[in-house]
Amino acid sequence: MTKARDLGDFISDGTIAETVTADGLNLGDNEKIQLGASQDLQLYHNGSASYITDQGSGNLVLGAADSIIFQNAAHNENMLVASQNGAVSLYHDNAVKFATSSTGATVTGTIAVSGDFNATSGTFTVQSNGTDILNVTSTLMSPQTDGAISLGSASNAFNDLHLDGSVYAELIRNNDDTDTYIQWPGSNTLAFNTGGSERMRIGSSGQIGLSGANYGTSGQVLTSSGSGGAPAWADAGGGGGSFDMTATGSITAGKVVALNSNGTVSTVVNQAGDPATPLSSGVNAAVKELNLFPSHAVDDARQRVVRVYLDNDNSNYGTAVCGQINSDGSISWGTPLVFYGGSLDCNLVVTYHVDSNLDYYVFYKRPGSNEPRIGRIRNTSGTTLNNISTIGNPGNYGVCSAEGFSSVYDPDSQRVVFAWYSTQDAKGCVAAVDGGSVTGSAQFTSNDWAQYADMTYDTTNNKCVHLRQYNNVSDARALVITVGASSVSVGSEVNTGAQGGSMPRCTFDPDSGKVILVGGYPSQATKTYYGMGTVSGTSSSWTNGVVNSTGMTDGQGEYDITYDTGADKLVMSYRKDGTNATYMRLGTVSGSSLTFGSEVQIQTQQPSFMRIDYLPTSGVSVMTCSGNSPTRVLASAVVTVVASTNPNWFGIADESISSGSAGKITHIGGINESVSGLTAGTTYYADKVGGLSATDTGYKVGKALSATKLLITEGNA
Numbered sequence: 034m035t036k037a038r039d040l041g042d043f044i045s046d047g048t049i050a051e052t053v054t055a056d057g058l059n060l061g062d063n064e065k066i067q068l069g070a071s072q073d074l075q076l077y078h079n080g081s082a083s084y085i086t087d088q089g090s091g092n093l094v095l096g097a098a099d100s101i102i103f104q105n106a107a108h109n110e111n112m113l114v115a116s117q118n119g120a121v122s123l124y125h126d127n128a129v130k131f132a133t134s135s136t137g138a139t140v141t142g143t144i145a146v147s148g149d150f151n152a153t154s155g156t157f158t159v160q161s162n163g164t165d166i167l168n169v170t171s172t173l174m175s176p177q178t179d180g181a182i183s184l185g186s187a188s189n190a191f192n193d194l195h196l197d198g199s200v201y202a203e204l205i206r207n208n209d210d211t212d213t214y215i216q217w218p219g220s221n222t223l224a225f226n227t228g229g230s231e232r233m234r235i236g237s238s239g240q241i242g243l244s245g246a247n248y249g250t251s252g253q254v255l256t257s258s259g260s261g262g263a264p265a266w267a268d269a270g271g272g273g274g275s276f277d278m279t280a281t282g283s284i285t286a287g288k289v290v291a292l293n294s295n296g297t298v299s300t301v302v303n304q305a306g307d308p309a310t311p312l313s314s315g316v317n318a319a320v321k322e323l324n325l326f327p328s329h330a331v332d333d334a335r336q337r338v339v340r341v342y343l344d345n346d347n348s349n350y351g352t353a354v355c356g357q358i359n360s361d362g363s364i365s366w367g368t369p370l371v372f373y374g375g376s377l378d379c380n381l382v383v384t385y386h387v388d389s390n391l392d393y394y395v396f397y398k399r400p401g402s403n404e405p406r407i408g409r410i411r412n413t414s415g416t417t418l419n420n421i422s423t424i425g426n427p428g429n430y431g432v433c434s435a436e437g438f439s440s441v442y443d444p445d446s447q448r449v450v451f452a453w454y455s456t457q458d459a460k461g462c463v464a465a466v467d468g469g470s471v472t473g474s475a476q477f478t479s480n481d482w483a484q485y486a487d488m489t490y491d492t493t494n495n496k497c498v499h500l501r502q503y504n505n506v507s508d509a510r511a512l513v514i515t516v517g518a519s520s521v522s523v524g525s526e527v528n529t530g531a532q533g534g535s536m537p538r539c540t541f542d543p544d545s546g547k548v549i550l551v552g553g554y555p556s557q558a559t560k561t562y563y564g565m566g567t568v569s570g571t572s573s574s575w576t577n578g579v580v581n582s583t584g585m586t587d588g589q590g591e592y593d594i595t596y597d598t599g600a601d602k603l604v605m606s607y608r609k610d611g612t613n614a615t616y617m618r619l620g621t622v623s624g625s626s627l628t629f630g631s632e633v634q635i636q637t638q639q640p641s642f643m644r645i646d647y648l649p650t651s652g653v654s655v656m657t658c659s660g661n662s663p664t665r666v667l668a669s670a671v672v673t674v675v676a677s678t679n680p681n682w683f684g685i686a687d688e689s690i691s692s693g694s695a696g697k698i699t700h701i702g703g704i705n706e707s708v709s710g711l712t713a714g715t716t717y718y719a720d721k722v723g724g725l726s727a728t729d730t731g732y733k734v735g736k737a738l739s740a741t742k743l744l745i746t747e748g749n750a
Contacts, residue, residue: 179208232263258697267704275697280690281650282336282360286707288723289734290698292681298698299651300360300723301682301732313362313671314636320354320369320667321345322659326380326436326485326642329657330393333648336692337412338364338669340657341372341383341395345665349376351397351408353383354667355416357692358648358655360723362671367416372408375400379435380484386467388447392421394466396438396451399425405433405453405462409469427464428474431457436484437501445495446516448472452499454482463499463523465516473521477512485536493546494568500529500537500550509537509550509564513571524571531564531577540596542603545622548573549603551594561592561607563627576625593645594620599652600674603627606635606645606656613639615658617672636660638668682719682732683748701748704738711737 060066065077073089087093095101103113110127114120122132132139158177159167165177176182185191206214212229221237234242241255242248249255249266256267259277267275281297284290290298320342327342336358344352351373356364372395379398386392395408407424434454443450448465455462461479465472479501486501497514509531513524529550531537537552550564564577592607603620615636618629638660645656653673660668685705690696699705708725711717717725719732725743735745 267706274703275684275687275699277695278698279695280360280692282358283692284360284686284690284696285723286686286689287705287709287725288360288686289682289719289725289732290684290686290723292683293650295650297650298684300686301719313364314638315363315669316638316660316662317354317356317364317366317667317669318663319366320352321663322642322665322667323349327659328380328382328642329644329646330383330385331646331648331655332385332387332391332412333650334387336648336651337416338646338655338657339383339385339393339410339412339418340667341381342659342667343377343381344369344371347371349378350374351377351381351395353393353395353410353418355412355418356669357416358651358653358671359692360651362653362673364655364669364671365416366667367418370410370418370420372410372420373397373399373406380438382438382440382451384440384442384449384451386447386449387442387444389468392469393418394440394449394451396440396453398433398435402426403432403456405430405451407451407464407466422469424466424469424471427451427466427471428462428476430455430460430462430474430476433457433462434482434484437482437486439486439488439499439501441488441490441497443490443495443497443516444492446518448516450488450497450514450516450521452486452488452501452512452514454479461499461501461512463514463521465521472519473517475521475523477523477526479510479512479526487537487539489539489541489548491541491548491568492543496568498539498541498548498566498568498573500539500548502536503528509552511548511550511566511573511575513568513573515571522571527573527575529564529566529575529577531562531575536592538593540594540603542596542622543598544601547622549594549596549620549622549627550575550577551592551605553592561605561629565622565625565627578626591640591643593643593656595645595647595654597647597652597654597674598649602674603629604645604647604654604672604674605629606640606643606670608640608643609634613661615640615643615656615668615670617656619674635670635672636668638662638666640668641665681749682734684745685734685743699745701745703745705743705745706741708743709741711740711743713737713739717743 062078062080065075068074069089071089073087075086077084100114100116102111104111111124113124114122120132120134122129130141157169158165166181168175168177213227216224216226218224218234222234224231224234226232231245236242240248243264243266253266255264257264278298281293281299284300289301291301293299323343323345327340329338329340331338337355338358339353339355341353343349350371352369352371354366354369356366358364377397377400381395381397383393383395386394391412393410395410397406399406404426407427409421411419411421434456438453440449440451448467450463450465452461452463458476460476461482462476464474481504482501484502488497488499490497497516499512499514500509503510509529510526511529512526515522531550537550539548539550542549548566552562562577562579564575566573566575592605594603594605597604604617605620606615606617609616614634615638616632617635618632620627620629640658640660643656643658645654647654653671656670658668660666684698684700687697687699687705687707715727715737717727717734717737718730719734720726720730725734733747735743735747737743
């Protein structure tokens with residue numbers, strides 16, 4: 034081996050001993066270029082490989098003005114490029130695979146990691162095709178774009194998903210439906226939530242809970258509430274159960290219900306009590322009525338009443354208020370509506386158009402011109418009223434009086450019929466209204482028209498019958514009115530002979546086929562006079578007499594009468610002298626006579642301007658009047674009469690049901706659990722207002738299994 038030599042060894046007399054050519058310095062194998070005092074840096078080739086060796090102290094430092102580049106021998110492929118102020122790039126087969134940057138490093142291709150992969154701070158981002166797709170921090174792993182990543186696939190699924198969280202930690206949540214999720218409410222318990230509330234859970238023993246830890250009781254079964262409600266636990270009755278039915282009037286859970294003729298249900302009321310009993314009475318202190326004749330009309334299908342009046346607290350504006358008649362007899366009044374925004378000085382009448390778009394028609398006298406006017410009010414929802422339109426001067430009969438208006442609904446022609454007195458023509462006037470317009474009108478001769486009148490409809494002959502006070506104090510006059518699709522015709526007025534001509538009130542008794550007239554006589558205030566009329570063609574014939582000494586006060590609308598078709602009874606309400614409270618009697622027509630039974634008080638208020646109407650769907654009569662405490666406050670009472678046949682009771686309400694809505698009813702054979710305070714083993718009966726009583730009322734319902742469970746065994750539907 035040739036000894037390594039210093040540069041001086043091969044320079045003799047200024048001549049280099051080794052071969053030096055124009056192409057460079059040629060040294061043989063293992064002949065080294067050694068730099069440094071201790072030969073620290075060596076460059077040589079050993080025959081198979083080339084070496085650059087730094088074996089001294091310090092570092093081997095390579096520097097370049099631009100980049101340091103490692104290439105192949107042919108200098109046509111990069112292996113490493115380190116650029117000044119730029120990236121350091123590692124190559125594979127002349128392609129960059131790893132490159133540093135000012136923010137970190139970029140890897141092109143796949144990384145195979147055999148050990149741990151640790152990100153000690155910041156966010157670890159995963160890309161696909163140059164686009165960020167997944168971010169990982171110390172506490173969160175989330176996709177870069179909402180919904181961009183799936184967890185597993187159909188062919189490459191995860192095995193187990195293990196999550197850690199406290200009790201009630203959410204397990205799985207849909208980001209597009211944040212109130213629907215799976216939850217862990219306790220040890221070995223899984224809960225399912227929708228709408229932000231727990232709907233069902235599975236307990237540690239496999240038990241099923243509804244709306245939380247409601248696991249029912251042993252022997253109960255899961256019952257469906259249909260598509261509109263959640264399932265519930267219920268006792269497995271002996272062939273019975275519950276089903277949905279629509280309520281007429283609101284029903285309280287646990288009340289005994291009866292089947293109505295239209296297929297709805299209502300609370301059983303007064304089916305085991307007195308012949309006539311007030312279900313409820315009350316006042317609406319928000320309504321103060323002026324001392325002129327107000328009125329009301331009823332909507333039987335929806336169990337509502339609308340009272341029209343002159344608002345004493347609002348410049349005597351024409352005003353209407355709607356009340357919902359509840360199954361317990363109470364009335365829930367809505368917000369009053371001004372139908373005429375000016376001071377009125379006349380009586381009012383209102384009638385409900387049964388076959389219309391829920392319209393009420395109000396008759397009044399317009400100030401200034403003193404012409405008649407008809408306002409159209411609509412009740413589309415709840416107790417809300419809206420003004421729709423106005424009919425000016427119906428029939429074009431000019432100036433009218435301020436009193437003596439009357440109206441009725443004609444179901445045959447489907448028209449509301451009004452009658453009034455024209456002071457301009459000195460004649461009585463009639464107009465039929467439908468759809469917000471007059472469809473027919475007529476006038477008739479009527480001497481000595483006084484301030485009070487009323488009208489009823491004869492369902493036997495399909496005629497309207499008008500009755501009016503004659504000459505202030507004398508006999509009442511009757512007029513038969515025929516209404517067609519586009520016409521109105523009238524007969525001739527006849528003298529009823531009934532001395533109750535002072536403010537006559539009338540109704541029709543379909544059982545006897547008679548028009549019934551009642552009225553007081555001012556000079557004999559303690560007596561009630563009556564008339565019974567039979568319609569024939571366009572006229573009528575009458576018999577009359579004295580009912581009995583009812584002690585009615587004369588004038589001021591302090592009595593009225595209606596007919597209860599369920600009980601086949603006349604129902605008369607009136608103000609009684611001495612007490613000045615409101616009373617009621619039931620009347621019966623027998624041949625040519627009319628008799629009334631004993632009286633019962635239905636309202637403590639001293640009444641004026643009283644109206645009463647029967648609602649066959651619920652079997653109640655509703656009375657409204659102006660009370661005296663405070664003065665002219667709106668007062669009301671709802672009464673019912675025992676029917677001649679047993680009520681159609683058949684079940685108990687599982688839940689409280691608002692009028693017009695559907696709810697569950699437990700029927701015969703089922704077990705109702707909406708009751709309370711029962712004694713196990715005791716038989717229970719329906720009381721007056723749909724409650725349960727241990728007293729035998731004649732209307733047996735069932736037997737108590739516990740304090741809160743009643744087995745329904747009987748009914749009469």
